Amino acid sequence: MALHKPLKTGNSIRLLRVHRSRNGQIDGELESFVLGSRHTPAYRAISYVWGDRTTHRTIVVNGCTISVLISVYTILQALCDTPELFFNNRDSATPAWTWLDSICINQKDVVEVGQQVAYMANIFGEARSAIVWLGPATPQTDKGIELMKLLAMCEEDKPISHPMLKDIEAWRGYQVVAANPWWRRAWTLQESLVPQEVVYHYGTKHLSEKQVRRAILVTNEDFIPKSVSLDMEPWAAMWNRRRITQWYWGRDVALPGQSIGLPALLAYTRHAQATDDEDYIYSLVGCVNATDRSIVGNPNYALSVESIYTAFCRKWIMRHQSLDIICFTTLFKPCRAGVDSGLPSWVPDWRDRPSAEWSASNPVPLLVSQPANKSIGSLIPKRFVLDERQSRRYMAAGDKRAYFQFSNDMAELRCKGATLDKIDGLAGMVDSPLHGSTQVCEPLIQSTSSLNCPSILLESGSVSDADSMAVAEDIALSLVLGRADVYLQHPADANRILAQIKALLQDAESDEDVKERRTREFLAWLRYNTSLLIRGMTLGKALNPKRFDHLRPLREVDVTAADGSEHDIQWKFKKAATLRDMARRLAVTESGHVGIVPQQAQKGDLVCVLYGCSVPVILRPLAKGQYRLVGECYLQGFMEGEAVRDGRYHTQEYNLV
Numbered sequence: 088m089a090l091h092k093p094l095k096t097g098n099s100i101r102l103l104r105v106h107r108s109r110n111g112q113i114d115g116e117l118e119s120f121v122l123g124s125r126h127t128p129a130y131r132a133i134s135y136v137w138g139d140r141t142t143h144r145t146i147v148v149n150g151c152t153i154s155v156l157i158s159v160y161t162i163l164q165a166l167c168d169t170p171e172l173f174f175n176n177r178d179s180a181t182p183a184w185t186w187l188d189s190i191c192i193n194q195k196d197v198v199e200v201g202q203q204v205a206y207m208a209n210i211f212g213e214a215r216s217a218i219v220w221l222g223p224a225t226p227q228t229d230k231g232i233e234l235m236k237l238l239a240m241c242e243e244d245k246p247i248s249h250p251m252l253k254d255i256e257a258w259r260g261y262q263v264v265a266a267n268p269w270w271r272r273a274w275t276l277q278e279s280l281v282p283q284e285v286v287y288h289y290g291t292k293h294l295s296e297k298q299v300r301r302a303i304l305v306t307n308e309d310f311i312p313k314s315v316s317l318d319m320e321p322w323a324a325m326w327n328r329r330r331i332t333q334w335y336w337g338r339d340v341a342l343p344g345q346s347i348g349l350p351a352l353l354a355y356t357r358h359a360q361a362t363d364d365e366d367y368i369y370s371l372v373g374c375v376n377a378t379d380r381s382i383v384g385n386p387n388y389a390l391s392v393e394s395i396y397t398a399f400c401r402k403w404i405m406r407h408q409s410l411d412i413i414c415f416t417t418l419f420k421p422c423r424a425g426v427d428s429g430l431p432s433w434v435p436d437w438r439d440r441p442s443a444e445w446s447a448s449n450p451v452p453l454l455v456s457q458p459a460n461k462s463i464g465s466l467i468p469k470r471f472v473l474d475e476r477q478s479r480r481y482m483a484a485g486d487k488r489a490y491f492q493f494s495n496d497m498a499e500l501r502c503k504g505a506t507l508d509k510i511d512g513l514a515g516m517v518d519s520p521l522h523g524s525t526q527v528c529e530p531l532i533q534s535t536s537s538l539n540c541p542s543i544l545l546e547s548g549s550v551s552d553a554d555s556m557a558v559a560e561d562i563a564l565s566l567v568l569g570r571a572d573v574y575l576q577h578p579a580d581a582n583r584i585l586a587q588i589k590a591l592l593q594d595a596e597s598d599e600d601v602k603e604r605r606t607r608e609f610l611a612w613l614r615y616n617t618s619l620l621i622r623g624m625t626l627g628k629a630l631n632p633k634r635f636d637h638l639r640p641l642r643e644v645d646v647t648a649a650d651g652s653e654h655d656i657q658w659k660f661k662k663a664a665t666l667r668d669m670a671r672r673l674a675v676t677e678s679g680h681v682g683i684v685p686q687q688a689q690k691g692d693l694v695c696v697l698y699g700c701s702v703p704v705i706l707r708p709l710a711k712g713q714y715r716l717v718g719e720c721y722l723q724g725f726m727e728g729e730a731v732r733d734g735r736y737h738t739q740e741y742n743l744v
Contacts, residue, residue: 090117090151091193097202098122100210101191102130103148104182107167115148115163116182117190122206122213130184131173132214134278135162136269137189137362148190159189162220165288172291173218185218186210201386207274208281208373217282219275221267224290231260232292239298241305258311262321264289265303270324273361273370279328280335280374296332303329324358327448331355334466335374348464349379350403350412354452355466357418357440364392367437368399376464382406392438393429397497400434407462408489410502410700411455413743417685417718418452432716433500433743449668454481454568454702454719457575467574478576481569481701485728489699499713500743504697505736507725508676510690510705511536514616514626517608518666525611529672532690534620536677541623558621558629559585561681561723565673567659568683568721582638583654588613589632590640591656609660622679671721680725685718694722695741696730706741713744 091101100122105115120127137156144160145152155163166173166185174183192203203210211217221228234257241247251257269275279285285296294302303325335347352371361367369386372379382402387395403412412435419435421428428436450466451457458465458472459480472478490503512534517525534540563584571577595610617627628634641654662668663683674684676694684692684705693706693714703725705717730736 090149090153091196091199092119094119094199094202096121098206098209100186100203100206102128102184102186103190104184105146105163105167106182108147113146113160113163113167115146115190117148122209128184129215130186131216131218132186132211132278132282133162133218133220134211134269134275135159135187135220136267136272136275138268153190156189158220158222159187161223162187165220165290169291172288172293173286186214197388201388204369205372205385208277211278211373212281212283214282216284216286217278219269219279219285219287221264221269221287221289224292225263227256227260227263228289229260229292230254230257231262231264232289232294234258234261235264235294235302236298238302238305239294241301261306265325266321268360270328271358271360273356273359273366276328276331276356276359277370277373280332299325300329300332323448327355327358330448330450330466330468331374334469337469346376346464347374347466348462349375349383349399350415351456351464351466353435353437354415354418354456355448355450357437357452358448359440363388364438365390365395367440368395378406379403391429396430396437397434401493401497404489404491408699409462410489410491410697411460411463413500413716414453414455414700414702414704414719416716420687431498431500431744449662451574452669454575454721455700457481457701459576460701465574471574471576473576479570479578481575481726482728483696483703483726483730484698484700485731487698487731491699498744501740502697502699502743503738503740504695504700505730505738507694507696507703507722507730507736508678508680510674510684510688510692510694511539511677512619512621512675513684513688513690514612514619514673516664516666516670516672516686517611517615525608527615528666529686531616531619533618534675536679538677538679539622539675540620552634554622555624555629555634558624558681559634562621562626562629562673563588563656565681565683565721565723566663567654567656568663569723569726570659571654573653573659573662580654583641584656585630585635586638586641587654587656588630589635589638590642592630592632593640594642606657608665609657612660612664616673619673619675621675621681626673674720676722680722682720682722684720687717688720689717692717694720696725696736697741698738702726706743709744713742716743 098121099119101117101119103115103117105113108114135158138158140156142157143154144157145154146163193199234251237249237251287294287299306322349371352375361370368383372383383399400412404410413433415435416432419437419439421430421432421434421436430436455463456465457480458467459475459478492501513532515527515531516529518528560581563581564579567579567584568575569579571579591606591610617625619626621629663671670686671683672686674682674688688705693708694703695706696703702719703722705720706714707717709715
């Protein structure tokens, strides 16, 4: 007898119910139903990690003996032996229906897998609830779950008094829960996001979605007792899930709104893991807006990963009439370490994923992720999103419409724009690991153009005060990407940034033992790059506090501006220029323009504005009029259409390969 009879309709699914037979074996019944039909019974959808694929157990389903993964077997054991924990204390003599992918989908039928994957959001969305199975319990995880229940009763910044909050073993147990691979798997996001109710199970212990969300909200370095020394990194994935859930269901605003853009969600979940690379896209389709969902279409596992990524990028450009998506190559690099990915440089390689880190998931990871850019989207809390009339927007191409043509083999993207300048000098990059001293990770590349280092000006010292102030302002605004806040909505005030730099340098002179990591990193960057030449003077001379006598030193305690925006140079520098976040570096062009470019940028790369792209990009000239896209960039004075309005820059074509 065939276990998986062909499904009759596109919205048909199979449901499973299991019980213990008289001989103690797990016995199951698999039956087809039409989702949404009144004849379809209530069911629970199970979310879990497949895990070890080498160890199996046998069960009987519809009279057939089948082999199942050990992870699946432990779930079925729990469903049979403690049904009251999963099914609202129902009579264990009446097995309940469940949906579990490895059994309910015919994994040997590629066509069916694609159809069911496309329907996954509906399957979990129409389930009575989702059961998240984190695995069999241990004494350590039991303690961790109990601590999470206690934390869920706390208010943010208001810890309650309880002995368990100081119990190191309870915190270690919580750390084990947070380090569970379920939080990092790509598919489990959709499976826990779309259901109306989610219950998390670790053996016989369980938590509601609200308890998980509230527990992680108060888990931070300020809340954890000083006596508990723990690494925050294992909580990163759980924290990111909390933010996405909060955003998706609109729990921080009056009304929910389920309109996350796929590019934004791919960037925010860039530490997720998947066995199959195509699932980085397919696993998120049920969570995103209808436009991006239609662009992806039904999953097709017969296609290569390269074809799937390229097709999505091309369709997105055509649908949105925008080139902004190509800027995601800054995050997802097609050519890392000289390895040919099989993708053109303008297609993000969503396989390029770093390991999880506490601070790594940035809600605004790119300049094109600015909240005012609705086609891309961002994951910033909705209560912080400004009205479109208030939010400042990068519009480097002004009102120029996108121009694009694709070659028949999809290897080349032809577009139009204007070349602004060439990169001349590059500031070095420093990194300050969680444990260890600050170190240089990218060397300073000195400027050599005649405008940046004219010997006559350097020898005579004849750079005017006005010129030096203009250089200082360009540096300051570039370091903060022209925005006062990390969400890129408020325009920055150069004087406020310079006043804060002045305070930092003055304080560093009086206290050489700088303990604050952000301050230490920023000061190390300033000291290392003091010799970088910009328009006839060094960076160190331009930022000399003595040049800002007219500015009152601005310290961290009073950096909030009247409009509510934050002018925190240390925080903005961390977001823009450290390896843990955007990983950008200060650059100087041959004509002395200052900006922020990707870490991979090189001397001689072109700074260009492409029509239909919100921000400038870095292009690397190749042979035969072709270019490689390096990534997006910020160029002070060219972020709001100045190049389009200025008659000095002529339109040209670029063939990106």
